[in-house]
Amino acid sequence: MSKETQLREFGRLICEVGAGKFMSREESCAAYRQVILSEQPELQQGAFLMAHITRGPSVQELSGAWDAMDRYDTAKIRTSMDGPVCDIVGTGSDSLKTVNCSTPAFFIASACGLSIAKKGARLVTGVSGASDILEILGVDLDMPLSQAEKCLRKYSICYLPGEAFLKSGWARLIKSMRFTSVFNIIGPLSRPCTQTNCMVIGAYAPVVCDQLVEVLREIGMGAALAPFGMVHGAEVTRGMDEFSPAGPTRTVELRNAKIETYEVTPEDFGLKTVDFSRIASAKTAMENAQRILCVLQGEYDRPEADFFCMNAAAALYIADFAKSYAQGLEMAKKALATGKAYEKVEQLLEFQGRG
Known part of the structure; x- marks a missing residue:
């Protein structure tokens, strides 16, 4: 032609x-x-x-x-971990901008014993993406993927920046675009860790949650949760790509090739509903990173802590580490209180830090 x-x-x-x-x-x-x-x-x-x-x-x-x-376009790491390997990620482009949640949640869930190979990227429409936050915390985004593989093998945790494993196409496009496209939907579905078999993947709209889970079933993912978190008093079309502590969360669950849709509330996790302002994004990535670091270093009575633990609990639940969301939340809170979540930050930096 x-x-x-x-x-x-x-x-x-x-x-x-x-x-x-x-x-x-x-x-x-x-x-x-x-x-x-x-x-x-x-x-x-x-x-x-x-x-x-x-x-x-x-x-x-x-x-x-x-x-x-x-x-x-997808570079791969290959491991043979015992048990499930989970990913916690969101599409971004949601209308309610929160402090980054999947980033601290993956440290907390890993501290509970779940292997996590988390994907992420820089901001698209918000203040800060996972890569922006982790770079502030000391992660070298240009580190070879072999280092992430070593970290996962030794410590059951690694970070896979889209800028590293999707270099030729996706990363080029995401870097240059400032509008939502199909790449915002399929980017979080990418599987750079071939062993990833379960996922928490938030989305910016309910219909996208439905599509994400249907695509995950098509490509053979074993289990997944796709939350669209809402806020009491806000329009139902406005939401966040996370489980919400400020209102109900519409959830699409994939398990054993079957899809179920339902709502969960903060009370289902054993929490009280809070005002959205308590978890809203700060104005800069540095401020968001500092809030995350404070929680991981032991200030677990901060309002953001329950938000982070909710989403870690979801990963524990879908990976069958917890029998319920409430049990997962208790496990997550314990990981914070004992300092194990911050230990995961240090372990990640050992292999993927700037040195």
Whole structure:
């Protein structure tokens, strides 16, 4: 196929998607391959991404985009850990901006004995992404993935920055874009640790939670939770990509290839509902990082602590380390109180720190 023909066919696809046509999984994979490998001009890449997210992607299209990302853009680490390996991540782009939660939650859950290979990235629409926070805490985002693999093997914890394992396509696009695209949805679905078999993956909208879990089932994930946290008094369309201590959380659960949707409340974790202002994001990444560090270093009576423990508890529950959300919360609180959660920060920095 000539270059001009390739350009024209992709241009035609942009128009068709914008007009409402749905692609098959294979067609979506082929289209996203061209975006990931930059086989199309940036103008056509951006037009396609905007047309697709505006029309709304189907599960088959998301699965095809994930196929392209996994085949052409995802570097892998391979381990043989005993027991499950979990990931805690969110899509970002949520309307209620909270202090970073999945970052401290992965330290807390790992301190409870669960192996965690967490993915993350820099900010897209908020104040700080996981990579921004961990960089402030001392993580070297340019460290080879082999160091993350060693850390996971020794300490059952590692951080996998999207900037490191998705270098050629996703990282380039996320760095240059300031609008939500399918990459915000499939990026958190990436599996750079081949042993990851369970996941907590928050999303910015209920329909996206549904799609994420359906895609995870399509690609063979064993178990997953997709929360959309809400706030009492706020519009139901506004929410956070975390379990919420400020209102109910709509939750989609995948287990044994079956999907169930339900609501959980802070009371289901054994907590009282709090005002959203107690967990709202600060104005800078440095302030958010300091709040996280205070909790991990022992100030577990701060309002953010229960927020972090709720989301660690969710990971413990979906990995079958806890029989209920409430039991998971008690385990998480104990990990904070004994100092084991901060020990995980030190262990991570031993292999992935700036030295």
